[in-house]
Amino acid sequence: MGIFDIYLLEALLNGVLLGGVFALLGLGLNLVFGVIDVVWICYAELIMLGMYGMYFLYATYHVPFLLAAIICVCGVGGVGVVLHIVVIQPLLGTAPINQLLATGGVLFFLQSAATVAFGIDFRNLGIRLPILDVSGMFVSYARLLAFGVALAGMVALYLFLSRSYTGTAIRAIAQDRQIMPLMGVDTRRLYIITSAIGGALAGLASCLLVLQYDVQPFIGLTFAPITFLICVLGGLGNMVGGFVAAFLFAEIISVAGLYLDLEWGYVFAFGFFVVLMFMRPQGLLARRS
C-alpha cells in the first residue's frame, strides 16, 4: 500500500477528528488536576451523567438539542461543585492518593446509582447525523462537530485563563498553592470555580459523545482509561501536552484499527503510552529540570 492510499488517508483524517474528542475528554480533568492537584477518577462517570441528562431532556421531554446541551453543561458543572465540596474539600489536607480513592468511591456510587435508576439498557438519542463524503473519504459529521467544539472549548478556556482576572488567579494558584493565599486569594472560591468549569467541560464532552455512543451505566469504563492516559502522557495539568497526547493516541488507534482490530488499536496505544513513560516520565512536554 502506498502512502497516498485512500483508506490510510481516511484513517488518518478520522484519527485527527477522534483526537478532538479525546482532547475534549482530557480538558476538564487536566484543569482540575493542574489547579487543585486532585485526580477525579470518576470523571468519566460525570460524562455518563451528562449523557443521561441529554437523553432524558432530548428524547423524553423533547427539549431542543441546543437548550438541552446548555442545561447539561450547567448541570454537570453543578455536579462538579458538589463533588468538590462534599468529597474533595474534607480531604484537601491529607495524602493526595486518598482523594483519588475517595473519587473512586464516587465512581462506584454513580455507576451503580445509574444502574438502579435507569437499568442497563442501551439508550440513544435517535439522531443519525449524516456522514460526509470528502473526495472519496467518509467522515462522520458527529466527529467533525466534536472536533470543532473541542477546539472552540480549548480556545475559550485559554482566553478565560489568560485574559480574565479570575483566570489569572487560577493560574497563579496552580503555580504556588502556599503563597497565593497569603496574597489575599480566596483559594476555596477558586477551587469551586475550577471544579465548576471542570464539570462543565465534562458536560460539554457528554453532549457531543451522546451523538456517537449509546448511553449505559458502564459507558464511563469505555472512556476512563484513555482519558487518564491522555492526561498522564501530556503531563498531568499540562493542557497543551494533553492535546498533543490526545492526537497521538487517536492516530495510533485509528491507523491500527484500519489494519487490525479496534481493540488492537487500544492495545498499541496503551503499549505506546508505557514506552513513552519510560522515556519521558514527567509527560511529553515536560521541561527538563
Add this chain to the structure above:
Amino acid sequence: MRRLAPWIAGAALVALPFVYHQPYPLHILVLVLIWSFVYTSWSMMGRFGLVSLGHGGFMGIGAYVTALLWNYLHVSPWIGIPAGMLAAGAAGVLIGYPCFRFRITGHNFALLTLALSAIVLQVVTATRDFTGGSLGFTPNRYHDGSSIYALQFNDKTTWYLVALGVWAAGMAVRYWVERSMLRYALEAIAEDEDAAAAAGVHVTAEKLKITVISAMMTAFAGAIYCQYQMFISPDTVSGIAVSLQMVFAAVVGGIYIPLGPTFGALITILLTEFLRISFGTAAIGWDNVIYGTLLVVFIIFLPQGLLGSIIGWRKPLPAARTPAPAE
C-alpha cells in the same frame, strides 16, 4: 491463651467443613477466602503508599495464562499457575521498573498502573478467537471433573480446604514481609524517599521486590479463582473495576493490620449476598451504591479501615500511623 488463640481458630476453620457442609455457605466461604487473599496481596503494596490500580491486570494474567495453557497446550495447572505467576511478575517489573527508577509516585503511579489493567483487558478482548473475549472463557473439564492433576474438584469441602490453605499461605507471606528488613526499608521509603536513599536504602530494588511479590500473589489468586469457578471473563478478573474493587475492600477492612483485607472481603461479599438474597434482582446495583458511599465515608472519617479502627479504639497503636503516607 493469646498465643494459642490463632491455632485454635485455625483448627476450628479446618474442622468446619467436616461438621457443617451445606454447599451454599461453603461456597461463600471459599469466595471470601480467595478474595481475602487477593485483597491481602494488594494491601501489601498499598500499605506502603504504593497504590496500584494494575492488580486487575495481574489477576487477569494469572487466570488467563493458566486456563489458556490448559485448554490449548494441555499443560497442567501445576505448571500453568507458576507460568502465570512468572508472567505477572514480569509485567510487574516491566511497569514497576520505569516507575520506580524515574520516581513516578502518587497519582501518576496509580494512573500508570491503570494502563496495565486496561492493556490486559483489551488484549483479552482483542484475542477473542482464543480467549472468548468479553463472553468469557471456560477451562475444559478433565474426564469426570475431579483430579489433582488438573486441579479440578467437584466437592465444596475440598475447595474450602484448598482456599483455606491458600489464604493461610497469604497471611504467612504477609507475616514474613512484616518481619523482614523489606518492611523497614519500604516504611522509610514511604515516609521520605530521598532520606531513605541517603540512608542507604536501594529504593528501586526494594519497591520492585514488593511489587513482584504482590503481583505474583495476585496472579496466583486469579488462577485459583479460575480453577474454582471454572469460568473467567475480562470483567470478573481484570480491568479497572476489579482493581478498584480490591482497593475498596482492602481500605474498608483496613490495610495496616494483617486481618484487615480479610475482614474487608468478608463484609463486602456478605453484604452483596445479603442484598441478593433479600431483594433478588431488584438489588442489582444497590450493593455498589452502598460500597461507593462507604468508600468515600471511610476515606474521609476512618482511613484506618473498619477493623483497624475497632482495634485502634481498644488500644491506641504504639506509633500513630498516617493513612497512606504522602508521596
